[in-house]
Amino acid sequence: MRIGELSRRTGVSVRALRHYEDAGVLPAGRCANGYRVYGDDAVGQVRRIRAMLDSGLPLRIVREVLPYLDGPAEVMPEVPCPYLVDQVAEQLAQLDERIRSLTRNRDAIDAYLRAARAQRLTVP
The missing domain is CATH 1.20.5 (Single alpha-helices involved in coiled-coils or other helix-helix interfaces)
Known part of the structure; x- marks a missing residue:
């Protein structure tokens, strides 16, 4: 899905989604024309990021902790x-x-x- 659709599905602004990508917490692919594209799992990922940010965690900590929400401990x-x-x-x-x-x-x-x-x- 493209960034506009991800924004609509999550309620997170396009600007914030770009910021998350720049911060390394939301990976995006690129089409030949340079448009960002996201997989189906991006909606859940954005919701996890928002939940952590809403709980008061700074983005630098979210980047470090995010892999542990659903991933194995071997990523340490x-x-x-x-x-x-x-x-x-x-x-x-x-x-x-x-x-x-x-x-x-x-x-x-x-x-x-x-x-x-x-x-x-x-x-x-």
Whole structure:
């Protein structure tokens, strides 16, 4: 599929898709006329990229972690860069904190709704 169709199917702008390709997280083939072409798996790939970015991960970390979402552990470089490992560990800690915060917020909203619904049932 071409970039316009991928954009329509994913809701991600053409500009962002080009940026993902430049960053090395979304491979694209080229037609003889130079147009970008993507395989059928590109829709899922873009959705995974967006989910990781939406969770707060920077694109440089997404590039490193993306192969592990669906791929085998054998893609790990023989000697991973210690600096990158530290960055990924920091991102993991930040994600854990966001999850705890989201869980607290969800629980508060759930408690509010249960109380509001119960009160509504008791009011004539």
